[in-house]
Amino acid sequence: MPVDLSCAMRVLVIEDERRLAQNVARSLREVAGFAVDLAFDGEDGLFMAEANPYDLIILDLMLPVIDGLQLLERMRRDGHRIPVLVLTARDEKEWVVKLLNAGADDYLNKPFDLGELIARSKAIIRRGKGHGEAVLRVGDVEVDTIRHSVRRAGRQIQLTAMEYRLLEYLAHRAGAVVSKTELLEHLYDYNWEKFSNVIEVYISSLRRKMEGNLSSPIIHTRRGQGYVLQE
Numbered sequence: 001m002p003v004d005l006s007c008a009m010r011v012l013v014i015e016d017e018r019r020l021a022q023n024v025a026r027s028l029r030e031v032a033g034f035a036v037d038l039a040f041d042g043e044d045g046l047f048m049a050e051a052n053p054y055d056l057i058i059l060d061l062m063l064p065v066i067d068g069l070q071l072l073e074r075m076r077r078d079g080h081r082i083p084v085l086v087l088t089a090r091d092e093k094e095w096v097v098k099l100l101n102a103g104a105d106d107y108l109n110k111p112f113d114l115g116e117l118i119a120r121s122k123a124i125i126r127r128g129k130g131h132g133e134a135v136l137r138v139g140d141v142e143v144d145t146i147r148h149s150v151r152r153a154g155r156q157i158q159l160t161a162m163e164y165r166l167l168e169y170l171a172h173r174a175g176a177v178v179s180k181t182e183l184l185e186h187l188y189d190y191n192w193e194k195f196s197n198v199i200e201v202y203i204s205s206l207r208r209k210m211e212g213n214l215s216s217p218i219i220h221t222r223r224g225q226g227y228v229l230q231e
Helices: 018-032 042-051 068-077 093-102 114-128 161-172 180-187 199-211
Strands: 010-014 035-039 056-060 084-088 106-109 135-138 141-144 149-152 155-157 219-222 226-229
Touching (some): 010 042, 018 114, 042 068, 056 114, 161 180, 180 199
Parallel strands (some): 056 084, 084 106
Antiparallel strands (some): 149 155
16 A cells, blocks of 8 residues: 555454553544454454454453453464454563464554554554555555545545545455445444445545546446456
8 A cells, every 4th residue: 555554444453451442443443544343352352353354453362251362373273364463461572472473463562552553553454465565556546545645647636534445445455346345344343234325425426536537437336246446
């Protein structure tokens, strides 16, 4: 992206300290634009991680029922490759090595700065999507994921927050057909069903703004399948 992944990404926060979990979720939603689900123990967290298409899991280690390290090891053993950012109060070298060997993608020591958490989360998601930079380019379209700005053929395009989130997710999946259900799951949290009729509205608005007087469409509909962003 400069790939900032904020926009259409879906994150699971597994943290038993409810106030901290809610503060993290609020920051990820308001600052980064992520859709965020919460789990407050390891058992619920593992179930949700296995049942939903998350782009990142933020995992506390000291969890009830199933602790964070066991959860991480079980996920990796079962073949789940979702990126995981671990929150830990321990910073001994041997402990960090154990976390990384168990399959953690990164870790953050408590107490932590929410700005650093957001920056690390975006970086992990970028790596997971195969993007090392912050600007996504598809043909003559540039999506700056840090500034949340969009250009086409050098022209700045003004988008609403949700239009930007939708376009960024399509840019992450450029060339691939993305179904309406997948878009809804990543743009919203567990309440996505109530928004099931809005995707067509946003797609129509995006096309109008992105294509304007240009003759070449950039967002294509695959009838019965979904949408694809490509030249």
